[in-house]
Amino acid sequence: MNEEGLTYEKAYEELQQIISDIESGEISVDLLSEKVKRAAALIQICKNKLTSTENDVQQILNDLKSDQ
Amino acid sequence: MESPQHFTLKQVAESIRKTIAERYSRTYWVTAEMHKLNQTRKGHCYPELVQKEDESIVVEMRGTIWKQHFERIQQKFFEIVKEPLHDGMELLFHVKITYHPLYNIGLEIIDIDPNYTLGALQRERQETLERLNREGILNANQDLEMALVPKRLAIISQADSKGYSDFVTLLNGHPKRYHFSTFLFEATLQGDAAITSIQNQLKRIEKIKHHFDAVVIIRGGGGEIGMHCYNNYELSKAIATFPLPVLTGIGHSTNLTVCEMIAFRNGITPSDMAYFLLRIFEELDEPLDEILVKLPQQIQHFMQGATNQFAQLARAFQQEVQAAIQFEKNDFLNTVKDFEFRVKHKMSYSNQLLSELRNQIRSSSSYRLETQKRKLDNNIDLLQIHGKSFINTGRQSVLNQENQLIRSLPRTFESEELKLEKAEVRLKLLDPITVLQRGYAIVTNEKGVLSAKNKSKVGEELKIVTDAQTLTAEVKAASSDKN
Numbered sequence: 241m242n243e244e245g246l247t248y249e250k251a252y253e254e255l256q257q258i259i260s261d262i263e264s265g266e267i268s269v270d271l272l273s274e275k276v277k278r279a280a281a282l283i284q285i286c287k288n289k290l291t292s293t294e295n296d297v298q299q300i301l302n303d304l305k306s307d308q
Numbered sequence: 309m310e311s312p313q314h315f316t317l318k319q320v321a322e323s324i325r326k327t328i329a330e331r332y333s334r335t336y337w338v339t340a341e342m343h344k345l346n347q348t349r350k351g352h353c354y355p356e357l358v359q360k361e362d363e364s365i366v367v368e369m370r371g372t373i374w375k376q377h378f379e380r381i382q383q384k385f386f387e388i389v390k391e392p393l394h395d396g397m398e399l400l401f402h403v404k405i406t407y408h409p410l411y412n413i414g415l416e417i418i419d420i421d422p423n424y425t426l427g428a429l430q431r432e433r434q435e436t437l438e439r440l441n442r443e444g445i446l447n448a449n450q451d452l453e454m455a456l457v458p459k460r461l462a463i464i465s466q467a468d469s470k471g472y473s474d475f476v477t478l479l480n481g482h483p484k485r486y487h488f489s490t491f492l493f494e495a496t497l498q499g500d501a502a503i504t505s506i507q508n509q510l511k512r513i514e515k516i517k518h519h520f521d522a523v524v525i526i527r528g529g530g531g532e533i534g535m536h537c538y539n540n541y542e543l544s545k546a547i548a549t550f551p552l553p554v555l556t557g558i559g560h561s562t563n564l565t566v567c568e569m570i571a572f573r574n575g576i577t578p579s580d581m582a583y584f585l586l587r588i589f590e591e592l593d594e595p596l597d598e599i600l601v602k603l604p605q606q607i608q609h610f611m612q613g614a615t616n617q618f619a620q621l622a623r624a625f626q627q628e629v630q631a632a633i634q635f636e637k638n639d640f641l642n643t644v645k646d647f648e649f650r651v652k653h654k655m656s657y658s659n660q661l662l663s664e665l666r667n668q669i670r671s672s673s674s675y676r677l678e679t680q681k682r683k684l685d686n687n688i689d690l691l692q693i694h695g696k697s698f699i700n701t702g703r704q705s706v707l708n709q710e711n712q713l714i715r716s717l718p719r720t721f722e723s724e725e726l727k728l729e730k731a732e733v734r735l736k737l738l739d740p741i742t743v744l745q746r747g748y749a750i751v752t753n754e755k756g757v758l759s760a761k762n763k764s765k766v767g768e769e770l771k772i773v774t775d776a777q778t779l780t781a782e783v784k785a786a787s788s789d790k791n
Contacts, residue, residue: 247456248456248457248592249456252592252595252596255596255599259599259602259603259606262603262606262607262610263606265610265613267610269611269614272607272610272611276603276607279599279603280603283596283599283600286592286596287593287596289457289459290457290459290484290486290487290589290592290593291484291485291486291487292487293487293489294459294460294489297489297491299519300491300516300519303515303516303519304512304515304516
């Protein structure tokens with residue numbers, strides 16, 4: 241789900257934009273469902289960033305070894 | 309030969325002991341580095357006291373701290389310095405110079421001044437701070453930017469320390485199951501050994517820094533001892549200039565050490581540091597949860613707004629349409645009324661006009677008929693009168709003419725006869741026959757009579773008609789001369 245290699249910051253920024261667009265009514269009804277889908281995906285991305293495992297311990301060990 | 313005076317070793321030792329006891333009857337305050345404490349199982353200590361110059365020992369003496377003294381000294385020292393007495397400390401000793409036949413010259417330590425050590429430690433701390441400040445790296449680590457989601461942590465700690473296990477347990481035990489990737493770099497965390505131990509691990513981490521967002525130095529459960537290493541210049545500098553944010557949680561209750569002051573962030577305890585990191589995640593997560601709550605509301609609100617707007621528009625449109633229809637209706641009715649009115653008006657006007665005309669026609673036609681009739685009658689009268697006179701006049705003129713004709717006829721005949729005779733004579737003169745008879749001939753060629761327009765050429769055949777005969781001749785010569 242880490243599509244586009246979005247950083248947390250970028251994802252959150254985009255999410256904020258969508259929310260404020262919906263708040264201010266700047267989104268047309270046609271776009272609403274698309275935007276909401278996108279917002280849900282962005283929330284998922286952000287949540288994943290907070291909870292997912294990314295670090296490959298084996299990689300750290302290999303890098304440590306190759307430096308010694 | 310008299311043998312020289314000789315003493316037993318014991319006598320010599322006794323003499324030295326006496327001399328020293330007399331010479332050094334009082335006690336002295338002496339500064340020295342305690343190289344090794346050498347505590348025995350019985351509780352006595354035999355510290356090696358040294359003085360160094362340029363890192364090499366130039367003086368070494370044996371010290372003695374009896375058990376009863378040591379306990380008191382140790383306790384007081386710890387209370388004030390917050391450090392136990394340990395190897396390598398520069399101390400101010402209250403000593404008595406002693407001589408022991410077996411152990412030689414030594415210093416019996418009665419007391420150690422903790423304030424001297426505390427001062428030295430505080431001086432070191434102050435000097436470290438000043439030096440870092442001079443070098444402009446005091447805030448270097450704090451000026452770094454922490455990753456937005458600092459989840460990859462290089463932990464410098466001890467696997468079996470309570471601080472480390474508390475820290476990791478807290479990080480992984482959050483109800484929202486935030487995930488931190490932690491990797492432990494084991495190091496000594498107190499005493500002088502910590503300085504190089506921690507630095508070495510920092511160097512290892514720096515080589516693979518792309519794997520981490522921050523370094524966390526965790527120490528806990530080790531009491532208040534051996535903290536002075538965190539005032540060391542080299543270690544402080546290593547932390548200050550580290551390319552990743554360094555977080556410290558080296559729980560103790562004494563004054564902040566330099567390392568804690570210059571670290572990116574200091575937690576009082578490892579738990580405090582764990583809460584700090586979790587708080588970052590929570591602060592990122594809270595808005596997301598808020599959005600999750602807010603989003604459906606917003607959408608509902610938005611849809612409600614759109615629906616209301618639409619309903620309003622529909623109502624407005626309906627009203628507009630109704631108003632427009634009403635207006636058109638009224639307009640039409642008015643037009644119809646107006647038209648009716650005008651038609652009626654026009655009709656009545658026309659009727660009036662018609663009746664007027666009728667009347668006019670009636671009155672005028674009878675009048676005109678009357679006049680016309682009168683005119684006709686007049687004309688008839690006139691015609692009758694004129695006709696009669698005209699006929700009379702005509703009759704008269706015809707009669708006149710007749711008479712005149714009758715009178716002029718014979719004269720007319722005579723003059724006409726004369727004219728005819730004259731014409732006959734002239735005709736006779738013009739007749740070609742008459743002309744031929746007088747000797748003239750008519751010369752013709754194929755084209756007709758010869759004349760200025762029809763000239764004859766040499767060799768041409770000519771026809772010559774005379775009164776008596778017709779000749780055919782050939783032209784021999786021709787000229788245009790008339791004579």
